[in-house]
Amino acid sequence: MNNGFTRKASAILTYGFVGLMAFLSVFPFIWMLLGATNSSIDIIKGKILPGSALATNVSAFFTQVNAPLVFWNSAKIAILATVFTLAVSSLAGYGFEMFRSRHRDRIYSALLLTMMIPFAALMIPLFIMMGKAGLINTHFAVVLPTIGSAFIVFYFRQCTKAFPSELRDAAKVDGLKEWQIFLYIYVPVMRSTYAAAFIIVFMTAWNNYLWPLIVLQSNETKTITLVISSLASAYYPDYGVVMVGTILATLPTLAVFFFMQRQFVQGMLGSVK
Amino acid sequence: MSELQLKHVRKSYGTFEVIKGVDLDIKTGEFVVFVGPSGCGKSTLLRMIAGLEEITSGDLTIDGERMNDVDPSKRGIAMVFQSYALYPHMTVRENMGFALRFAGVPKAEIEQRVGEAANILELGPLLDRKPKQLSGGQRQRVAIGRAIVRHPKIFLFDEPLSNLDAELRVHMRIEIARLHKKLATTIIYVTHDQVEAMTLADKIVVMRGGVVEQVGSPLDLYDDPANLFVAGFIGSPKMNFLKGVVETGTDGRQVRLPEFGNATLPIAAKEAAPGSTVTIGIRPEHFGETGSASLDLTIDMLEHLGGETFAYARHGDGEMIIIETKNGRGLKSGDSIAAHFDPAAALVFDAGGQRLR
Ligand SMILES: Nc1ncnc2c1ncn2[C@@H]1O[C@H](COP(=O)(O)OP(=O)(O)OP(=O)(O)O)[C@@H](O)[C@H]1O
């Protein structure tokens, strides 16, 4: 009896806790969805029921924001950052794992140490560098610093450990050069690793705020995250419009995630199977 | 024609020498098996032949042409790996044709050669599957097929059967033997399975610690090992090794065995110096009810395998020896027996393990 009681109590506690956590993580989304249908005043008052201001908010958003340009900027940055980061990091991860050298582990440790440096400490030197290179207010300035991602190199190297070295040997016997092995064997075999890295890098680049805020100064170059933030920090912010913008800004990352979900999970579990 | 020669071949990783000067001649069409304990350098030597490991010093020639610095794909070899190493994202057909596609062989010819190999290995119905959808034995056959398609001069196998279960291993072993007969191509095969070595090889190369201990036909190695290591390595159950002292007896040289109640046996080895300690090697099946030499033993334990019996026996509390007998079903542990053998079947080794003749 006693036993049954404790079990029940612990079940209630567990589900209560899990339920609370689920609510906490889902609530902002719900609020975002509901907010898009309410007027700014209602949102401030704390109304969390569906309202009737959706059409007004949407049309207000599209009049206040040059949506095609802003989304194009975001997409361009996110896609360039993702493609370059994946290309560079997977090559680096492959190289670190496949080629023995006396200095390999020292270089690798140094690379990993760069993860410890907070971005705030890099910001000013980076800005000066970009200024000298004449890249301020260009998308290149946003993309370039993200490409050499120590974390993604680390991720690729760890996953490469599971890449069977006999595959590389077999490919050599079959007459492939190193770059062909990489392109025709490694890339397809590791595609779920690429998918997982794609999602991580794409989302980070798409949501990136601080660095673009610093280097992108004209309205023509600004991304959706910057624009939403400037809407929200206006003198009289229209929160309904902000919510519409937020929903629209979430859609691409959602799409990417759902599109690659299965590969992503596989990639996180270790891609070679 | 595909003769392969290794001359003073060495391999070091940094300061660590793995292959310590190997000389070897392999003739066209020969089935050569490398055996030896784990870590002795079999795979390394095979990979050096394949071109997957650099040769630190010495020469590798195939058909008289020095191959040390030739690309693996241009050496006329094909390799079958222990893990099969099939490309997981390609179908069986694509896997088999991949090397040819890279070599620029016309499509029709690839098609024809893949079909031919698929026929030999009965892979026809599997051609459009991915490796993931195949059983271990089927994957193994695809890996062999991928090698055949290239029409190599030399096949290299690195423990190809070690990932298969016992039954399949026997089956594939026979299939490989049949394949060798059919293609008559040189095969170099690494294994640590004795039975594979004995049954497949024309020539066995026994290695230890990066050195070739002996090269010879399976039965030569079994009957006439050059040293204690080869004698102990080839044959299962292992050859018995008895410690003895050489003496001059009434009719020639003899060996006294202190651990076996000072039993003596005459030996023919002229190189054995009186007074020296030697090791006598006798195979388990050489014991029986006849033979002029004999040991008085007490049976400690028995293993009845049906067809034969292995008796573990010793004299007093001396060294344990193994006796193999066809009619041992009546034996019980604790029985005292006289194990006879023909002194001519006993091999003599010096204290350093070299054979004395
Ligand atoms: N890349 C390497 N760097 C350093 N040492 C190595 C390397 N590859 C192999 N070795 C060493 O070389 C020796 C021979 O290895 P090898 O793989 O040839 O053994 P093997 O005879 O095939 O053994 P097994 O039967 O276990 O496969 C081993 O001692 C191994 O530790």
Ligand SMILES: [Mg+2]
């Ligand atoms: Mg090996």
